[in-house]
Amino acid sequence: MSIKDPIAHGENFYLYKECFSDDFVYLELEGCGFEASNNKVKVEIPIEVWEFIRSMDTLSFEHANLSDIQIESLVSDMVDEYTAKQGNDSKRSLLPAYFGNSDASRKELIKRGVDHFKKLRDRERAIQDMIQEFKRRHYANQHNADLH
Helix, strand or coil: CCCEEEEEECCCEEEEEECCCCCCCEEEECCCCEEEECCEEEECCCHHHHHHHHCCCCCCCCCCCCCHHHHHHHHHHHHHHHHHHHHHCCCCCCCCHHHCCCCCCHHHHHHHHHHHHHHHHHHHHHHHHHHHHHHHHHHHHHHHHHHC
């Protein structure tokens, strides 16, 4: 069973991600024509749906430009805020799951958080690189086609 994380939806479409997968987005269309073969699917996407989806900022690259020092500072602040709230408030603030067991030492919590954010930053940078490579290939192919 999958858990859908909605990105956008309308009368006849639903764009979403799977909660535990950052590698793909999925588009469900109703009432649209399609052709399918062993390794190819062609789908008619209404232009208004396409333009709506195309205009969306579905990706966040907020961590891509962070240095190691900035990540360490961000995580330290998060852990310190959690620790302060836990000591001063009966409403326990929960750390995100990537910190693991919140009873761990401050040092261990920071290590886990830094590891998480470095992986996130590296993933965002890799996606940015892939997008740039797709654009480079597209424009190179377009230029070559114009020459012929």
